[in-house]
Amino acid sequence: MAIRHIVQYGEDVVLRKVCRSQLTFDEKLAQTLDDMAETMYKANGVGLAAPQVGLLRRYCVVDVGDGLIELVNPVIIEKHGHQFDQEGCLSIPGRYENVERPMYVKVRAQNRKGETIIVEGEGFKARAFCHEIDHLDGIVFLDRVAEQR
Ligand code: CO
Numbered sequence: 001m002a003i004r005h006i007v008q009y010g011e012d013v014v015l016r017k018v019c020r021s022q023l024t025f026d027e028k029l030a031q032t033l034d035d036m037a038e039t040m041y042k043a044n045g046v047g048l049a050a051p052q053v054g055l056l057r058r059y060c061v062v063d064v065g066d067g068l069i070e071l072v073n074p075v076i077i078e079k080h081g082h083q084f085d086q087e088g089c090l091s092i093p094g095r096y097e098n099v100e101r102p103m104y105v106k107v108r109a110q111n112r113k114g115e116t117i118i119v120e121g122e123g124f125k126a127r128a129f130c131h132e133i134d135h136l137d138g139i140v141f142l143d144r145v146a147e148q149r
Pocket of ligand 1: 089090131
């Protein structure tokens with residue numbers, strides 16, 4: 001495993017691109033997911049998306065304290081409720097803003113083997129899923145702040 005460089009906001013357009021689907025489930029993907037988890041934990045983050053390590057692919061890692069979740073090609077298939085709370089991003093250190101998110105989301109994704117998985121998130125976990133999946137569409141949380149104004 002290896003720590004990857006976390007792309008900082010404004011440093012690279014990679015954070016502003018729509019990522020492509022991940023179609024191969026090989027050793028390289030497994031290695032990248034391992035690296036991303038290690039990088040996230042080292043930075044004391046709760047989520048990290050592929051574009052944040054310079055890869056325009058649709059996958060991310062999330063751990064809000066109850067275990068590591070790897071989401072490849074994630075799609076939010078259900079959401080309800082609202083929450084309004086503080087959010088930050090490893091690519092935008094020192095900035096924390098209130099962002100509106102659903103209180104609950106259900107996500108369909110694939111695991112590192114390409115198997116379909118369904119995961120649910122409530123509260124902070126729902127927030128983390130939404131934040132990371134936004135990254136795969138080139139959206140950062142500051143865009144959501146602007147949206148609310
Ligand atoms: Co982020």
